[in-house]
Amino acid sequence: MFKSKSKDFLAFIKNKKIIITTHDLVDIDGLVSCFTLKFLLRSCLPNHEISIYFSELSKSTKSFLKNFSVKFPEFNLSYEKDFNVSKADVLLIVDTNKLDQIKLKNISNTSPLEIPYIFIDHHYLGNKSENKNNNIKSLNLIFENISSTAEIILLLFEIYNIPLNNPLKTLFIAAILTDSGFFKYGNNNTIQNASKLLSKDIHFQDVLILLKKDVDISGKIAKIKGLQRLKLIREGEYLIGITNVSSFGASIASMLIKVGCDVSIVISKEKNQSRINTRAKKSVCEETGLNLAKILDQISKQYEGSGGGHDGAASLTINMESDIIINELIENIKEYL
Ligand SMILES: [Mn+2]
Structure with a gap:
């Protein structure tokens, strides 16, 4: 074909x-x-x-x-x-x-x-x-x-x-x-x-x-701040990590998985926009059927944002306060865990 x-x-x-x-x-x-x-x-x-x-x-x-x-x-x-x-x-x-x-x-x-x-x-x-x-x-x-x-x-x-x-x-x-x-x-x-x-x-x-890329100081600071602000939600044997940083959201979402989170959510508030980066362990996606791209795609349609990605790595950009969306996102993720 x-x-x-x-x-x-x-x-x-x-x-x-x-x-x-x-x-x-x-x-x-x-x-x-x-x-x-x-x-x-x-x-x-x-x-x-x-x-x-x-x-x-x-x-x-x-x-x-x-x-x-x-x-x-x-x-x-x-x-x-x-x-x-x-x-x-x-x-x-x-x-x-x-x-x-x-x-x-x-x-x-x-x-x-x-x-x-x-x-x-x-x-x-x-x-x-x-x-x-x-x-x-x-x-x-x-x-x-x-x-x-x-x-x-x-x-x-x-x-x-x-x-x-x-x-x-x-x-x-x-x-x-x-x-x-x-x-x-x-x-x-x-x-x-x-x-x-x-x-x-x-x-x-x-x-x-x-x-190989040079990590500049702003990247290092963002990573450390991301860890300092980390909030954990435990759902059974799974851990969801949520944090916020102004930039480097995608790499911090990946870092949180390396640190031990099973699912990570990183919020970056820009001018009038919020960007949400999410990651999940591949094994968690396979065990539970979790598909972050699918969840963010649904949320983006509901709130007129733009989202997409893969089962274990997806992002969403949206023109509104992110709190409601984050709660909805967490609830959606929990349904699979
Ligand atoms: Mn690609």
């Missing part, structure tokens, strides 16, 4: 001007998926106008990009920082399946996109009948059980028989590692895919060096 779908995909975008983009605060999987997809399309559709647009890169993505460009200076890492509609007949959106998670500069976020778009993604796909007017649904490549979007692009390389060079292999491994939490949230395919990409020229340790 994937094979025939990917053929239809290529046929549809043929002779069209293509913009590839991903969610805001681009993570390494989003970045890698865009660059590798562009490389693939360049090989399949020569002389096509294909550009990449990013709104803003995350800190760790910036650091990786810098390290990668030193190691592979010849690899083309160019991208646009403004969204230029005139360059697009079709928009390929990777590593998210929600339009409100991409930030198109120069275009009002609320106005529906007037150009057709296709999602390539591995996140939880909530209610499929959302108002996605110009989404060519039949061509979406969305696979929730693949541990990174990059691995979906990797499948396309295999189907179209496009050989991989060393920079591409390195990019793919970096995305697989970061999105699987260095295999912790992965499955057999995750490890097999990474293994296929490693070779005598590509050493696992060299990729780890590229992914």
Whole structure:
């Protein structure tokens, strides 16, 4: 099915001007998926106008990009920082399946996109009948059980028989590692895919060096404050940890799981918004059927927020006081524990 779908995909975008983009605060999987997809399309559709647009890169993505460009200076890492509609007949959106998670500069976020778009993604796909007017649904490549979007692009390389060079292999491994939490949230395919990409020229340790990030003092303070403010709820043998910090919410939510929480909730209040990051142990999700993405997706619909993710890692952004939502979230989580 994937094979025939990917053929239809290529046929549809043929002779069209293509913009590839991903969610805001681009993570390494989003970045890698865009660059590798562009490389693939360049090989399949020569002389096509294909550009990449990013709104803003995350800190760790910036650091990786810098390290990668030193190691592979010849690899083309160019991208646009403004969204230029005139360059697009079709928009390929990777590593998210929600339009409100991409930030198109120069275009009002609320106005529906007037150009057709296709999602390539591995996140939880909530209610499929959302108002996605110009989404060519039949061509979406969305696979929730693949541990990174990059691995979906990797499948396309295999189907179209496009050989991989060393920079591409390195990019793919970096995305697989970061999105699987260095295999912790992965499955057999995750490890097999990474293994296929490693070779005598590509050493696992060299990729780890590229992914190493400097932790600045603000990150360290946020972690410690997050721990100081930690509130615990015990539900049977499970512990839910709740805290608040102004930034680094996602990494603090992960940290709380390492510290011993089974489920973590981190609230970050920004200007008029609240951002909620949640994590759960993979084993807890498997034992109890807990799916944080599903819960946050339901809450986001109820309160007009924007949420999504995976069973054990999900987030929600909402334009209101977070207290009611947090209580509702905790009650929803408890139902599974
Ligand atoms: Mn991803």
